[in-house]
Amino acid sequence: MKIPLPKLKAILLYFANNTDVKFLGKVKLMKLVYFLDFMHLKQYGAPVTYDTYVNLEHGPIPSFIKNLVDDAADDIDNSILADTIQFERPKGTARCRILPKRKFTGNDKKYFSETELEVLERVCKKFGDKNTKFIEDASHKDSPWKKTKLLDKIPYTLAADDIDSKTSKEEIALLMEIS
Secondary structure, three states, X not given: OOXXXXXXXXXXXXXXXXOOXXXXXXXXXXXXXXXXXXXXXXHHOOOOOOOOEEEEXXXXXXXXXXXXXXXXXXXXXXXXXXXXXXXXXXXXOOOOEEEEOOOOOHHHHOOOOHHHHHHHHHHHHHHOOOOHHHHHHHHOOOHHHHOOOOOOEEOHHHHHHOOOOOOOHHHHHHHHHHO
């Protein structure tokens, strides 16, 4: 994975601070990261995290980020995300709610380009107050999930097959080759 840890933490903080916490569990968080990467890729020609995506039942997931969040949920005290997010299990549910450890600040903002900040904001406006099922269903409409099978690695080039993509498969393939 090519994203520096401080930038990844800033992404998690941004989402945790700019979405309705009653809906922010691990599945929704993974979909927010997916939409950040693929919306930025389709609009500007590059993903933000460069994580490896996998097709799972609930939609595409960034594998490295999912593993970090899962590890944090299992043992937050020994996690590299301990200073970034925390987990709450509402009574009577098996669900895990993700909460920020602190506010997203100007210091966090410096890790992003103008276009990355614009897409972060757009993703939160579109999905911030929506439940997990809504964002999961939205991810199932995209070519990267529709054109792969369960447990397949999802190539970034599939984003070019979506009608809203301004980037071609050739441009994405070249970018991924040189990155």
